[in-house]
Amino acid sequence: MRVPFPARGPGRWSRLLASAVAAVLVIALLPGGTASAAAPSYPQQNISWGPCWWYTSDLGGLVPECASVTVPRDWANPGAGPTLSVAISRIRATDQAHRKGILLLNPGGPGGSGTSLGWELSLAHPDVAARYDLIGMDPRGVGDSTNLECDAPVDQVNAIVGYDNRDLSAPAVAARQALEKLQADACAANPLTRYINTWQTTHDMDLIRAQLGEAKLNYLGYSYGTWLGAKFAAVFPGTAGKIILDSNTGWMDNLSSTWEVMPVAVQRRYEEQFLPWAARNPFFSPVVGTTPVQVNSLYEQDRAAYAAFHRRLGDGNDFGNLIDANLFASMYSEIGLAVGAFVLGGVKMCLIDSNPASNAEFETCLLGYLIKVINYLNGSQLAAGIGPALQQVSAQLSGRAPATGVPGAHPYTLASLKAAARTATGDTVPVDGVFDAVRCGDGGLWHSASWYVNYARKFGPQYYLGAYAISQETCSYWTLPTQPLPNPDARVSGPIVTVQNELDPATAYENTPRNVAQYQDARRQPVCRRRGGRLPERRCRAARPHRVRRGAAAVRGRRPPGARTGGRQDPAEGGPRRPHRPADPADAGRTHPVVLP
Secondary structure (H helix, E strand, C coil): CCCCCCCCCECCECCCCCCCCCEEECCCCCCCCCCCCCCCCCCCCCCCCECCCCCCHHHCCCCCEEEEEEEECCCCCCCCCCEEEEEEEEECCCCHHHCCCEEEEECCCCCCCCCCHHHHHHHHCHHHHHHCEEEEEECCECCCCCECEEEEEHHHHHHCCCCCCCCCCHHHHHHHHHHHHHHHHHHHCCCCHHHCCHHHHHHHHHHHHHHCCCCCEEEEEEEHHHHHHHHHHHHCCCCEEEEEEEEECCCCCCCHHHHHCHHHHHHHHHHHHHHHHHHHCCCCHHHHCCCHHHHHHHHHHHHHHHHHHHHHCCCCCCCHHHHHHHHHHHCCCHHHHHHHHHHHHHHHHHHHCCCCCCHHHHHHHHHHHHHHHHHHHCCCCCCCCHHHHHHHHHHHHCCCCCCCCECCCECCCHHHHHHHHHCCCCCEEEEECHHHHHHHHCCCCCCCHHHHHHHHHHHCCCCCCCCHHHHCCHHHHCCCCCCCCCCCCCCCEEEEEEECECCCCCCCCCHHHHHHHHCCCEEECCCCEECCEECCHHHCCCECCEEECCCCCCCCCCCCCCCCCCCCCCHHHCCCCCCCCCCCHHHCCCCCCCCCC
């Protein structure tokens, strides 16, 4: 699923976090069948903690400290090749008398930086920060750790012609596939790429645990971080402590299945939450429409008008994709809902209604609308952080900033690569390779390039916000060796709790029932809350955390028609389907405290 987020963590969007913790049995086999309880022996290091460059006193909260640990490039052969550096951070438990260990955090991605996540969590949940040392980490390849960059040749980037994602003609498909192959080939040329995967990272995590002198590693991961946490529990059952997985991938399936169902998730969030919210908002609705049908119709009008405007200016044929990408990314947070409404309203007022003769005229109008939106939201719960988000989107729409991809879905685009190529000082442009190195390098049953084109043809009209973008997939062109991973199993103990929001726009609700259905002794425990108290049981449908416990009667998660439970499924055989609708979208996705026993 090429879809949501830079790094996802507390405050990135509303999440439901259950207070239930249960026991799960897992068994771990290293590749090749060797059982493992700890990483291979590695020299003890003197970790030197110091200030974190990203933290300043005006941010407030608990003061983090940062350090780095040295890890082998290849845990299968620790003595060979150069070493790598992995950046970590720490927020010490404030109640040392009742300290319960460390809690390592991962925001997702793959490729999300996690060194600031402990500080963020300590602000949101001081009760957790009281009892656990919060450990952030930039996984290998990411952020302040040894970076992985894939060098794409500038001439090849410039030779690719941009097309609208909805254009599935032969030339358009060939151009998008050329971009994906270019990325795969660029990463294959970097000797570090084959060592940037989940299996290697789980070993880094266990080394961090050992270097900190802890018997167990407790873990909280979001999005891709659920895949990482589940695999850590499988590879290192002896040292895995409490494992909390929020916004779940299909960690009992292969990783590719998570991306395939992502268009269903973002479309559901768009239709069931964004459209009704925009239509009833007193500020936006007079511009964008007073019914969900009207708002959605405006999206199509805006998309067509924006693409035609840039074709008239001679800018190319792919600018409709920027409207899609901004709306897609807007589905990731409550702030994003306002950003999405700004996009729709701004394009209508400043393009459709104004018919500007130049991009400068469009930009002037858009900046005026931006000021009105910020003034309207001033003093609201969305006020904090909305200004920079609106300014970034405004800069992209007016051409002052290069278009970016959808974090967690497609973090780079042809437009962003071409922008980087224009300012390149050499004959290559660096591309962050972690996203594809991990997804493709973890194995999984990635399909041929033609499969993804057929997926887009079949499901694009229904899941148009995300399915057309799946007409392309880097992993179809991956040539490096892959490193498959074991699944957790109920025969080896290790507590896991999984939590899922039904309106998650990236890691689809469907993943969690599939995980539970394949996990041997599993039962579901709804934990439904809203502001002001618990929901009545009859309305407890919008959020269904899944608790996995040995010895409990299995209560299988409800699986929508067409959802896979293993094996491959061609779109012609059913593909993704919508699950049951939430009782009330307004009750979905509330944020609640993390409670660890």
